[in-house]
Amino acid sequence: xxxxxxxxxxxxxxxxxxxxxxxxxxxxxxxxxxxxxxxxxxxxxxxxxxxxxxxxxxxxxxxxxxxxxxxxxxxxxxxxxxxxxxxxxxxxxxxxxxxxxxxxxxxxxxxxxxxxxxxxxxxxxxxxxxxxxxxxxxxxxxxxxxxxxxxxxxxxxxxxxxxxxxxxxxxxxxxxxxxxxxxxxxxxxxxxxxxxxxxxxxxxxxxxxxxxxxxxxxxxxxxxxxxxxxxxxxxxxxxxxxxxxxxxxxxxxxxxxxxxxxxxxxxxxxxxxxxxxxxxxxxxxxxxxxxxxxxxxxxxxxxxxxxxxxxxxxxxxxxxxxxxxxxxxxxxxxxxxxxxxxxxxxxxxxxxxxxxxxxxxxxxxxxxxxxxxxxxxxxxxxxxxxxxxxxxxxxxxxxxxxxxxxxxxxxxxxxxxxxxxxxxxxxxxxxxxxx
Numbered sequence: 001x002x003x004x005x006x007x008x009x010x011x012x013x014x015x016x017x018x019x020x021x022x023x024x025x026x027x028x029x030x031x032x033x034x035x036x037x038x039x040x041x042x043x044x045x046x047x048x049x050x051x052x053x054x055x056x057x058x059x060x061x062x063x064x065x066x067x068x069x070x071x072x073x074x075x076x077x078x079x080x081x082x083x084x085x086x087x088x089x090x091x092x093x094x095x096x097x098x099x100x101x102x103x104x105x106x107x108x109x110x111x112x113x114x115x116x117x118x119x120x121x122x123x124x125x126x127x128x129x130x131x132x133x134x135x136x137x138x139x140x141x142x143x144x145x146x147x148x149x150x151x152x153x154x155x156x157x158x159x160x161x162x163x164x165x166x167x168x169x170x171x172x173x174x175x176x177x178x179x180x181x182x183x184x185x186x187x188x189x190x191x192x193x194x195x196x197x198x199x200x201x202x203x204x205x206x207x208x209x210x211x212x213x214x215x216x217x218x219x220x221x222x223x224x225x226x227x228x229x230x231x232x233x234x235x236x237x238x239x240x241x242x243x244x245x246x247x248x249x250x251x252x253x254x255x256x257x258x259x260x261x262x263x264x265x266x267x268x269x270x271x272x273x274x275x276x277x278x279x280x281x282x283x284x285x286x287x288x289x290x291x292x293x294x295x296x297x298x299x300x301x302x303x304x305x306x307x308x309x310x311x312x313x314x315x316x317x318x319x320x321x322x323x324x325x326x327x328x329x330x331x332x333x334x335x336x337x338x339x340x341x342x343x344x345x346x347x348x349x350x351x352x353x354x355x356x357x358x359x360x361x362x363x364x365x366x367x368x369x370x371x372x373x374x375x376x377x378x379x380x381x382x383x384x385x386x387x388x389x390x391x392x393x394x395x396x397x398x399x400x401x402x403x404x405x406x407x408x409x410x411x412x413x414x415x416x417x418x419x420x421x422x423x424x425x426x427x428x429x430x431x432x433x434x435x
Contacts, residue, residue: 031097034086034127038104043178044133048082051179052107054164054227055080055186057193058209059139061200061233064158066291070115071144071160071233076196078137079107087131097127106135107178108167112216112226116143144231150290153298154240155432157206158233165216165226180213180225187211192229202239206232240289245300248282249429251275252307252421258314259414263325263406272315279308303428310421317413325406332401340404348411350404 038044043052055078062072103125111117119138126134146160168177186193192209210230215223237245258272283304290298332340345351 030088034088034097035099035104037083037086038127038133040102040105042105043081043107044083044105046083046085047178048084049179051181052079052081052109053181053183054078054109055182056164056211056229057186057196058205058231059196060198061203061205062141064203064233066148066150066289069146069148069291071146071158071231073142073144073231075140075142077140078134079109080132080134081107082131083133084131086127086133088129090129095129099125099127101125104133104135109136109164110167111142112163112165113145114142114162115145117141148291148293149296150293150298151296152432153286153290153300154235154237154245156235158235159230160233161228161230163214163216163226163228166224180227182211182213182227192231202236203233204236206234244282244285245429248279248300248304248307249425251278251282252310252425255307255311255314256414256418256421258311258318259410259417263322263403268318268322269315272311272318276308276311276315279304279311283308299428299432303424306424307421310417310424314413314417317409321406321409324409325403327398327402331398332405336405336408337401340401340408345408348408348415350407350411 037046043050057076058073059076060074062074064071101124106125118141120141124137126137128134142162144160144162146158148156148158150156164180166177166180182190190211191207192211194205194207194209197205209232212228212230214226214228216226217223255272255275258268258275261268261271283301286298286301286304290301339345
């Protein structure tokens with residue numbers, strides 16, 4: 001009984017192995033019959049409409065090098081063409097046929113406007129049961145050369161593009177070697193789908209991303225069909241808003257305090273110089289980010305330059321105010337005295353200069369003066385003769401008047417500087433964010 005069981009098992013194994021060898025042989029024969037219809041050195045006979053289709057989808061935005069003008073992308077890319085007479089029933093004869101690279105013809109597609117193109121994976125050639133021949137299927141890393149417009153940095157939007165086209169235009173008979181195209185199934189209405197896209201934390205893709213069929217003509221006057229892919233990316237501004245834009249605005253507003261700080265504190269000029277150096281650092285940080293181009297300087301950089309000029313002016317004014325404050329060697333000009341005694345001082349929030357009280361000269365002083373002396377001369381000589389205003393009193397009076405004049409200049413400059421700074425800030429930031 002045991003021998004019968006062993007005999008039956010052995011027979012079953014032999015039949016299964018024989019069937020497996022037969023099935024494998026049939027599959028190999030079928031595979032060879034399919035590949036026999038494909039050539040290695042040119043478009044095969046029976047290629048539908050003699051057209052090679054291309055499909056591209058953006059998998060990831062790897063990096064954006066603004067200094068070099070390079071956009072680094074990872075793409076899902078493959079080419080295919082139809083050979084309907086090679087279709088078979090996959091339930092009977094199996095699924096797609098996968099072969100090593102170079103087993104059959106791969107269209108000579110070249111890249112324009114791309115500095116580097118690296119095929120990284122899935123480089124197998126495939127023939128599907130629907131008669132679709134896929135000579136190239138891979139993840140591709142490409143570096144696209146772009147021209148960056150950073151005028152609206154950090155709210156800028158960049159437009160990049162590259163083309164994929166034929167290396168060979170026509171054959172020896174003058175006929176088109178093959179045609180390039182895309183299908184609406186994968187690129188509906190000429191748009192690039194983002195089914196496999198992984199978002200980037202610094203840039204975002206702005207739909208619609210377009211693909212367009214066209215032609216390129218070179219010096220030999222031969223036209224080559226191309227597919228041009230247009231990509232639009234927009235910068236995410238939050239990071240630069242927090243670390244660059246807002247601090248720059250705050251420094252401009254803080255520079256107004258230069259005119260509020262009292263001269264006696266001794267830090268009036270130091271504050272302005274510190275803010276000036278901070279703005280210069282902001283400009284250096286900005287220049288390290290953007291490309292060194294004279295075609296489009298960023299609006300934010302113009303704002304920083306204007307603020308540097310304004311702060312430099314405030315330093316000059318502060319130095320003048322400090323010198324005026326400590327001036328006691330001469331009298332304040334009468335025109336400034338009239339302003340300090342007018343209601344203008346109350347209008348800008350300062351105390352005015354008290355009206356001077358005239359001192360009447362004594363009878364003895366009047367008799368000793370010439371008959372043609374004016375009232376002012378009488379008063380001045382009386383004060384000198386009687387000593388009613390000592391040298392210390394005169395210095396104190398002059399010091400008070402010059403200090404009041406310095407405070408007046410500070411307050412007027414504060415109002416003008418604040419209005420100018422706010423107006424420039426609002427106008428530039430409105431233009432910057434309205435992009």
